[in-house]
Amino acid sequence: MKKSLFAILFLPFSIFAQESPKLTDEMAVKLSEKPLHCINQEYPNKTAHIINNANEVSLSPKDLHPSFYGCFDWHSSVHGHWMLVRLLKTKPNLSVAKDIETILDQSFQKEKLQTEADYFTKYQLTTTFERTYGWAWLLKLDEELATWNHPKAKIWHQNLKPLTDKILTSWKAYLPKQTYPNRTGVHPNTAFAMVFALDWARAIGDKVFEKELTEKAKYFYLNNTKTPAYLEPDGSDFFSPSLEIADLMRRVLPQKEFVKWLDHFYEKKSIDNISQIPIVSDLSDYQTVHLVGLSFTRAWCMKGISKSLPENHRLKKDFETKANMFLNNGLPLLFKGNYGGDHWLASFAVYALDN
DSSP states (O other): OHHHHHHHHHHHHHHOTTSOOOOOHHHHHHHHHHHHHHTTOOOSOOOOOOOOSGGGTTOOHHHHOSSSOOSSSHHHHHHHHHHHHHHHHHOTTOTTHHHHHHHHHHHTOHHHHHHHHHHHHHSTTOTTTTTTHHHHHHHHHHHHHHTOOOHHHHHHHHHHHHHHHHHHHHHHHHGGGOOSOOOOSSTTOHHHHHHHHHHHHHHHTOHHHHHHHHHHHHHHHTTOOSOOGGGOOOTTOSSOHHHHHHHHHHHHSOHHHHHHHHHHHOOHHHHHHHTSOOOOSOTTSTTTTHHHHHHHHHHHHHHHHHHHSOTTOHHHHHHHHHHHHHHHHHHHHTTSSOHHHHTTHHHHHHHHHHO
16 A cells, blocks of 8 residues: 555656656655654754763753654754645645644743753853744744644744743844855855845745845845856765855845846856756665755745746746656655654655645
């Protein structure tokens, strides 16, 4: 039965490579199994906690982070929660809706989230914890709750507020001091984080933060030309550094200015290169499997860029087609690896499908 369901859900992707896959209820349930399983799975775990003294050696992941201790690391737990919120918000009649609600009720308890917020001041050397990748996903989670007119969402959002406020305070203090952007294809990538932060600021109505992000984005990227995307990707990338920048700048610039900027940003050899399917040699390798995520992030960037371009632009249809190709490539691979991909890839798939 499991094999036949898998075939029904994913066989079409290998046949109709140019068609746009949809986030059906059946697919949503299948994808939801990943965070539903791992949110309460404490081990294996990569805490990223700096041990300051002997008293902290014995602290477990759950001691440090009672809400976001599972899914291998803090940020994956956060965006796993975002995914479940998103599914419950947009597909409230899923067969797993009650399971999702139960998980969220447990994680979004007021006391637990206060402990999460206190982490940033209780221990030494926590000012850089999850900067800025985890911060970005926390704001995305907050945005999802803040824009959901549902009684439980209002409670969960209020309980999350102390942690959101800590992250926001830290980001607003850090942004003016950030002299250079991070252009890697992994967690520290600056453009990706600024995209989510800007989306949050606009959804919440934080005009000051929005202006600061917009000005910093222009400072970092407005004069960038001939980006060397022909060198992408690195061996463990799950972001395209160039596409993340373009995805940010489409939010920052008016359409005419964005088109002019984009035409100078990419050369043909770079477009040709980032349009190629990533080769994933080992789905069981915790680093190499990042390249599956690269298909999802390229897809959501290309979809967004395509929508921002005028009808007559040469990349509009091309990026839309390539986005579908990347989605069709990544979705079947998501179910063929191990915990190295299981703990995070499903939420990337949902964002790419639903964005």
